[in-house]
Amino acid sequence: MSGFTALLARDLRLVWRRPGDVMVVLAFFVVATVLFPLGIGPETNLLARIAAGILWCAALFAALLSLDRLFAADYEDGALDLLLLAPWPLELAALAKCLAHWIVTGLPLAVLAPFMGLLFGLSGEGLAALGLTLLVGTPALSLIGGLAAALTLGARRGGALLALLALPLCVPTLIFGAGAVEAVATGGGFLTHLAILGALALLSLATLPWAIAAALRQAGE
Amino acid sequence: MSHTPFIIGAYVVALLGFGGLLVASLLARRRIKRELGHRGLERR
Amino acid sequence: MASLHVLANPARFRRFSQKVLPVLSGATALVLAVGLYLALVESPPDYQQGETVRIMFIHVPSAWLAMAGYALLAGLGAALLVWRHPLAALMARAAAPVGAVFAAVCLLTGSLWGRPMWGTYWVWDARLTSMLLLFFLYLGHIALSRAYDDAERGDRAAAILALVGVINLPVIKFSVDWWNTLHQPASVMKLGGPSIHPAILTPLMVMAAALLLLFVVLVMVRTETEIDRRRLDAAERAQ
Structure with missing residues (x-):
């Protein structure tokens, strides 16, 4: 477990030293969401109606945008080879990298999104639901994106x-x-949705670290 | 509204899709075989 | 001479396919001719869909084969990752574009069926939406397997993607169904329907057999090509 925390702390430290990388992702999220009212028009009813979809899509794009460097630096400087040789499971390393990504993007996005929701005229409950669903759902996005990042390591058009x-x-x-x-x-069904969302995140958590580790292994071969 | 153009259209789409893929696959196989032949690698 | 060992299995496939392919091609042409005759001439118009039911004879088998094709990709991916079966990689590379074309034909014919029946080319129907996502999964597989200078890396990456994709397909299907029932008033007529009249079922099954044969022929021809291409690459690199 010490390897897990060490890797996590290292990745967080790296981001902490260069906070600009995270800021760019958050700025992208803000600018992208603001573009929608400009493109669609300022009708409050319409915007409140589509706010959930737009904010979720923008968060999805922002999370993916920041993922292509998740393993790339380690791949290029040889740190990945050390992880492959490390005496503790590569699955844990994959999980630590994705958790670090979630802490520096998913978590801030979940905090930031309700404020953007205000611009769309979401109700108070809607804002809380938005933050909560992003909190529960973004780990799945980090893991899925982590798999895609591991699969495309060293690929053309990454x-x-x-x-x-x-x-x-x-x-x-x-x-x-x-x-x-x-x-x-629209009333009703929030908890059902949230429960299934949580189940999806748990399913990703239970399966994807193995897939990411397999992808990293074949990248290191 | 007459349905006939849509039925014909669907069969044309299928012909173009499947037929096009078949022709492309056969041409690719022939090209590779010829290239192998140039290198004296073909086997019979 | 490691490369010769790797090619041992594909070479056996090549001999096998050279024997089988002519027979299979003939059978495909024959069954397709019978199927088209049944579908376009022999079968009566459906009492609900009219003549437009004839689109179903391509659309439905294409959907089946597009789904079966992805299961094939996943099986080949497992064969490559678990048993390092060298032929599996080449066959997956050959099969992915075939599956993608079947999915595309399914979507386009579905759209052409939808215009006269539903009055619109596209409906966010649960089945159409799932098929669209399956098509995207195929595109990802094709793009990933061809994204590396080292072809074998692409094969292995695509194999992992196919396995993750096949686990995800039921989840995607479930969520799209959920999403669809939530957003769509249930007035849209479902494709197929609960019971299919035998007069419709016979041409459907014959066309399904014909397209299955076509699928197999396409995959075999393309696998032969991939085997030869790999040999050509190996020869080029040896120089």
Whole structure:
């Protein structure tokens, strides 16, 4: 377990030393969400109606945008080879990397999104639901994106390919995340949505570290 | 509204999709075989 | 001479396919001819869908084969990752575009069926949406397997993707169904329906057999090509 915490602490330290990387992702999220009212028009009713979907999609894109460097630096400087040789399971290393990614992007996005929701005229309950669903759902996004990042290590067209691989797999998370927020507005079913969203996150947690480790192993071969 | 154009359209789409893939696959196989032949690697 | 060992199995496949492929191609042409005759001439118009039911004879088998094709990709992926079966990688590379074309034909014919029946080319129907996502999974597999200069890396990465994808497919299907019932008024007529008249079922099954044969022929032809291409690459690198 000490390897896990050490890797996690190292990744967080690296981000802490260069906070600009995280800020760019959050700025992207803010700018991207603001573009929608500008494109669609300032009708409050319409915006409140589509806020959940837009904020969830923007959070999904922001999370993916920051993922293509998740393993790339370790791959290039040889740290990945050390992880492959380490005496503790690579699955834990994969989990630590994804957890670090979630702490520096998923968590801030979940905090920031309700404030953006204010601009869309979401109700107080809607805002709380938005933050809560992102809190529960973004770990799944970090893991799915982590798998796509591991699969595309050293590939040509890495970034666009990563999005192409990850987006279809993110569909269930998006449906239940945005659906839960919408359920608050239309009345009923919020807890069901949230429970399924949690189940999806747990399913990702239970399966994807193995897939990511397998992808990293074949990248290191 | 007449449905016939849509039925014909669907069969044309299938013909283009499946037929196009078949022709492309056969052409690719022939090209590779010829290239192997140039290198004296073909086997019979 | 490690490369010769790797090619041992594919070489056996090649001999096998050279024997089987002519027979299989003939059978495909024959069954397809019978199927098209049954579908376009022999079968009566459906009492609900009218003549438009004839689109179903391509659309439904394409959907079946697109789904079966992804299961095949996952099986080949497991064969590559678990048993390091060298032929599996080449066959997966050959099969992915075939599956993608079947999914695309399914979507396009479904759309052409939807215009006269539903009055619109696209409905966010649960089945159509799932098929669209399956098509995207195929695109990802194709793009990933061809994204590396080292072809074998692409094979292994795509194999992992296929396995994760096949686990995800039921989850995607479930969530799209959920999403659909939540957002769609249940007025949309479902494809197929609960009971299918035998007059419709016979041409459907014959066409399904014909397209299955076509699928197999396509995969075999393309696998032969991939085997030869790998040999060509190996020869090029040896120089």
